Amino acid sequence: MITMSHSATIGAEAHAAPKAKARNLSLDRARTFLTLVVLLHHSVIPYTHFGHTDPSSWIGFDIVVLATDSFFMAMFFFLSGLFTWPGIARKAPQVFLRDRLLRLGLPFAIAAFTVIPLAYYALALRENPELSFAAFWWKTVTSGPWPSGPIWFVWVLLAFDLTASLLYRVSAHLVDPVNRISVRGFEQPAVFWLLLAVVTIIVYVPALIYFGANRWFEFGPFSVQASRILLYFAYFFIGASVGAANFDRGILSADGQLPKQRWLWVGATLIPYCLMWGMIYIKREILGNPDVLPHWYHAIYGTFLVLFSAAILLTILAFFLHAKAPGPTLLDRMQADAYGIFLVHYPIALWIQYVLYDYSLPAIVKAAIGFALTLLLSWGVTAALRKIPGASHVL
Numbered sequence: 221m222i223t224m225s226h227s228a229t230i231g232a233e234a235h236a237a238p239k240a241k242a243r244n245l246s247l248d249r250a251r252t253f254l255t256l257v258v259l260l261h262h263s264v265i266p267y268t269h270f271g272h273t274d275p276s277s278w279i280g281f282d283i284v285v286l287a288t289d290s291f292f293m294a295m296f297f298f299l300s301g302l303f304t305w306p307g308i309a310r311k312a313p314q315v316f317l318r319d320r321l322l323r324l325g326l327p328f329a330i331a332a333f334t335v336i337p338l339a340y341y342a343l344a345l346r347e348n349p350e351l352s353f354a355a356f357w358w359k360t361v362t363s364g365p366w367p368s369g370p371i372w373f374v375w376v377l378l379a380f381d382l383t384a385s386l387l388y389r390v391s392a393h394l395v396d397p398v399n400r401i402s403v404r405g406f407e408q409p410a411v412f413w414l415l416l417a418v419v420t421i422i423v424y425v426p427a428l429i430y431f432g433a434n435r436w437f438e439f440g441p442f443s444v445q446a447s448r449i450l451l452y453f454a455y456f457f458i459g460a461s462v463g464a465a466n467f468d469r470g471i472l473s474a475d476g477q478l479p480k481q482r483w484l485w486v487g488a489t490l491i492p493y494c495l496m497w498g499m500i501y502i503k504r505e506i507l508g509n510p511d512v513l514p515h516w517y518h519a520i521y522g523t524f525l526v527l528f529s530a531a532i533l534l535t536i537l538a539f540f541l542h543a544k545a546p547g548p549t550l551l552d553r554m555q556a557d558a559y560g561i562f563l564v565h566y567p568i569a570l571w572i573q574y575v576l577y578d579y580s581l582p583a584i585v586k587a588a589i590g591f592a593l594t595l596l597l598s599w600g601v602t603a604a605l606r607k608i609p610g611a612s613h614v615l
Contacts, residue, residue: 246474246540249551251299253536254292255558258370259598261288262569263591267583273343274573276583286500287493291529293373293448294420294455298533300377301384301459302467305395308388316385324378327614331371331563332441333361339369339567342574368441369566376444380456398461405471409478409485409534412471416458416530423450425522429515451526471534472541478534479542485535492528499524560602560615561595568601569594 264281265271271285308316337357344356360366368375387394398415405412424447431446444452462470471478478485499521503509507517554561572590579586606612 245552246537246543247299247302247472248555249543249549250537250540251296252551252555252558253540254296254299255554255562256595257288257292258562259565259569259594260591261285261292262370262566263594264587266573267587274577274583274586276581276586278583278587281583281587286496287528287532290493290496290525291532294452294529295533295536296373297377297380297452297456298459301380301456301461302463302472304381304384304456304460305388305392305464308385309392313385313389317382320378320381322614324374324381327563328371328374328378328441331374332366332368335564335567336367336369336371336441337361339570340367342567342570346574346577364440365438366441368443371441371563371566372443374563375442376449376452377456380453383453384457384460395457395461395464398458399464399466399470402462402470402472403466405478406469406473406476409471409476409481409538413488413530413534416455416533417527419458420451420454420526420530421523423454424448424526425519427451428522429518432513432518472537474541478538482535482538482542485531485538489528489531489535492524492531495524496521496528554599557599557602557606557615560605561598563615564601564605565594565598568597 261284264284266274267277268281268285269277269279270282311319337353337360340360341351341353341356344351401412401415427450428447433447435446436443437446437449462472467473468475470476499517503513503517507513569590572593573586576586576589581589602615606615
């Protein structure tokens with residue numbers, strides 16, 4: 221009898237024709253969980269040192285925002301990339317383009333003209349109570365500024381999808397090297413973490429040194445943080461590579477070592493996170509919080525951020541891969557509406573904060589009210605929109 225080793229079998233299957241993947245409950249829950257993280261992030265920012273736009277504040281929210289800002293969008297791109305390569309393989313180029321424009325391009329265009337002006341009108345009204353929405357909307361779409369808020373993710377993901385489609389036409393095997401590392405990650409998750417960390421250090425740290433942390437590329441509603449665009453593409457492409465083949469026997473296998481080592485990854489996450497706080501202390505207390513930080517500071521801080529981002533991604537996925545809850549959880553019930561919640565939540569969050577501004581309440585109370593109402597109202601609006609004929613194909 222001729223038998224094949226685990227690695228040999230994996231290698232043979234890597235070149236098989238991609239098949240449509242069944243829904244993965246763990247990844248669906250992780251993606252929905254990230255949507256909740258986005259809502260939490262936007263609910264607490266006004267009450268932090270970084271985004272102190274409300275009289276109330278709490279240091280605990282700075283701890284939350286430093287963590288969320290350092291990983292959650294990169295993780296969104298990783299998860300979005302997971303099923304990209306097989307999707308491209310199954311569809312003709314024009315069909316893939318049509319589907320992406322419908323799912324990403326159309327919501328972005330609608331949100332840019334409606335959701336985003338509604339959101340930022342709440343901020344403008346605080347500065348000029350006499351400003352009408354019509355005047356604010358017209359100024360936004362004609363002379364600007366026209367911020368994109370969180371929907372920048374949607375147009376950037378569309379651009380990444382189209383780039384991946386072109387790369388697939390060049391060679392369907394471009395993802396093979398990373399896919400092989402994913403297979404090694406079944407037994408050695410640290411090898412995959414090392415790949416993710418090294419690649420993202422290479423693409424992020426030089427960009428952070430050159431552009432700084434606060435510069436954005438902007439053209440109308442199309443904007444993206446300059447220092448992070450290559451970081452996000454790296455996460456997207458690595459996600460696409462992981463999902464290209466051998467998905468159930470790679471780094472994201474529920475039977476692999478990653479979920480078994482989940483508590484070790486908690487420790488691996490906390491170390492760079494604490495080091496980031498150490499760098500923030502140096503910036504504020506030793507360097508005097510200068511407007512322009514030295515290159516060495518960006519290099520060290522950027523390295524810690526990347527190590528934290530890679531570690532917390534694996535930590536979160538490890539816990540969701542380990543969870544075996546069979547019945548519909550809250551995350552399962554939200555899953556179908558998660559994308560819509562992401563698209564519509566921003567004006568709801570900002571208008572709730574606008575209303576709460578004049579109330580003398582503790583920051584924790586304001587943030588709790590804001591998060592709960594933002595979730596409930598965003599979910600209700602999304603559920604209503606999805607009842608419109610054809611809307612479920614977009615939302």
